[in-house]
Amino acid sequence: MERMCKRGRDFVQVYNAEGAVRLCSWIKDGCVGNLIDNSLPEVFHGEKAKRLRQCLLRQDYSQCRVDECPYLMTGEINDLQTELGNLPQYPEELYLAFENICNYRCKSCTICRMNAEKTKEELEQNYDIIEDRVRQAMPYVKRISANGLGELFVSKRILKLLSEWRPKAPAAECSVMLETNGSLFDEEHWKQIENLGKYKLNVAITIMSFEESVYQHLSGVNYPIEKIENNLRYVKKLREKGIIDFLTIATVVQAENFRTLPQFAYRCIEEFGADFVRLRPYDNWGGQNEMEEFFMNIRNPKHPWHQEYKETMKHPYLSHPKVHDQSGGENSYGMRTVPYELSDLKWRILTEIINNPNQIIQKLSEMNNPVIYGMGNLTAALVREMNLRNMPPLCIIDAYKKSGNFEGIPVYNIKEVKGLEEKEVSVIVTPVADVQELYETLNKYGIHGKRIPIWDIIGDRETAERLKYINRL
Numbered sequence: 001m002e003r004m005c006k007r008g009r010d011f012v013q014v015y016n017a018e019g020a021v022r023l024c025s026w027i028k029d030g031c032v033g034n035l036i037d038n039s040l041p042e043v044f045h046g047e048k049a050k051r052l053r054q055c056l057l058r059q060d061y062s063q064c065r066v067d068e069c070p071y072l073m074t075g076e077i078n079d080l081q082t083e084l085g086n087l088p089q090y091p092e093e094l095y096l097a098f099e100n101i102c103n104y105r106c107k108s109c110t111i112c113r114m115n116a117e118k119t120k121e122e123l124e125q126n127y128d129i130i131e132d133r134v135r136q137a138m139p140y141v142k143r144i145s146a147n148g149l150g151e152l153f154v155s156k157r158i159l160k161l162l163s164e165w166r167p168k169a170p171a172a173e174c175s176v177m178l179e180t181n182g183s184l185f186d187e188e189h190w191k192q193i194e195n196l197g198k199y200k201l202n203v204a205i206t207i208m209s210f211e212e213s214v215y216q217h218l219s220g221v222n223y224p225i226e227k228i229e230n231n232l233r234y235v236k237k238l239r240e241k242g243i244i245d246f247l248t249i250a251t252v253v254q255a256e257n258f259r260t261l262p263q264f265a266y267r268c269i270e271e272f273g274a275d276f277v278r279l280r281p282y283d284n285w286g287g288q289n290e291m292e293e294f295f296m297n298i299r300n301p302k303h304p305w306h307q308e309y310k311e312t313m314k315h316p317y318l319s320h321p322k323v324h325d326q327s328g329g330e331n332s333y334g335m336r337t338v339p340y341e342l343s344d345l346k347w348r349i350l351t352e353i354i355n356n357p358n359q360i361i362q363k364l365s366e367m368n369n370p371v372i373y374g375m376g377n378l379t380a381a382l383v384r385e386m387n388l389r390n391m392p393p394l395c396i397i398d399a400y401k402k403s404g405n406f407e408g409i410p411v412y413n414i415k416e417v418k419g420l421e422e423k424e425v426s427v428i429v430t431p432v433a434d435v436q437e438l439y440e441t442l443n444k445y446g447i448h449g450k451r452i453p454i455w456d457i458i459g460d461r462e463t464a465e466r467l468k469y470i471n472r473l
């Protein structure tokens with residue numbers, strides 16, 4: 001019997017104010033539906049969810065974010081396999097993260113900007129629907145988690161749902177996982193959800209540093225670190241009483257905090273009683289530009305402090321059995337190694353088109369019905385050379401431009417492409433980043449034929465190899 005990642009089978013996360021649902025928080029574009037339009041069983045058993053499970057059954061992890069998924073990074077994925085079997089009506093595990101609000105403004109996080117365009121009324125209307133649909137599902141759920149995409153103790157709707165949870169399964173079979181930044185984890189706030197203490201309770205608290213200035217800078221707040229330390233002492237008491245069954249203290253490893261990781265881990269275990277210290281690798285979720293990413297991403301071998309980071313990671317305390325480097329000791333994979341690398345690679349391609357047009361035209365002449373994807377500088381340079389030799393492309397396609405005309409060539413928005421149905425075409429893809437996602441978009445809109453990334457038609461092998469690596473092709 002074929003086996004698949006257990007998380008992809010049993011888990012769903014409701015992760016924004018649209019009620020969007022995904023099968024795993026580390027799947028790229030893992031949204032399989034939303035709770036505004038459909039009930040949870042409809043989404044859980046929907047077509048998109050089925051397709052993703054089929055991928056996982058083939059052990060195809062191309063949809064998974066390798067730099068985020070701890071199971072892929074550490075190889076533990078082999079132990080996390082299960083059979084698909086008959087899926088129940090509701091998932092066993094539900095992760096509530098639809099209230100994306102937080103009292104922090106962490107540098108590495110974009111959560112708080114997610115609802116900037118919605119009015120309070122729109123948000124409340126959506127929350128009413130989501131809350132209702134989640135409430136119907138909750139009795140059938142055995143494992144529940146919250147929040148992680150916002151701060152738990154300011155998420156009023158989620159706190160209410162948790163406080164009312166009455167699972168059908170016996171308490172001994174149920175478990176809870178809470179994620180919080182710890183800044184409000186005191187007696188007053190805990191009382192709101194203390195009912196959860198009767199289940200197996202895991203708590204994960206993420207703290208950027210115990211150095212006050214670093215903590216404040218990375219968390220975007222001016223709270224005293226003493227408040228966090230006092231809260232951790234309160235949490236430790238809950239752990240000692242057995243109310244909390246497992247306590248994780250985590251941090252996001254980056255340039256500003258890596259030097260104090262040994263002391264951080266020591267305090268988490270010896271002073272605050274953590275069962276597990278999770279060192280999460282930094283990843284850019286869209287909040288940083290290339291320059292910021294470069295300086296924050298200490299796992300990048302080109303970072304000027306990378307060697308010092310590697311040495312720090314050899315500190316004996318970081319080999320403590322309770323300390324877990326979620327990066328698996330790996331350097332960051334497929335990320336930009338130097339700031340503006342993509343711009344630099346793009347310039348190199350443009351220079352090749354301008355300096356060696358005959359070589360490029362020769363390659364183009366070997367293609368069936370060339371079509372160009374992407375209306376940017378590279379396309380403009382290609383079209384100029386093709387028109388000069390009277391061999392224009394059939395059309396230009398772009399997902400973000402209006403349909404129209406460029407230098408006599410039809411330009412189609414991807415939703416309005418015409419005239420390609422019967423033709424065997426070659427699609428020259430000019431964007432140099434996120435190319436796999438782009439291929440999927442072309443498939444989605446029924447644009448088939450051979451895909452040729454722009455770097456395959458230039459003579460610069462070094463640029464081509466680097467772009468293949470960045471795009472994981």
Ligand code: SF4
Nearest residue numbers: 005008024026064069
């Ligand atoms: S392999 Fe990792 S990212 Fe992919 S579904 Fe499983 S847990 Fe999620």
Ligand code: SF4
Nearest residue numbers: 102104106109150181
């Ligand atoms: S505490 Fe978590 S949700 Fe809040 S800003 Fe920081 S990373 Fe984002």
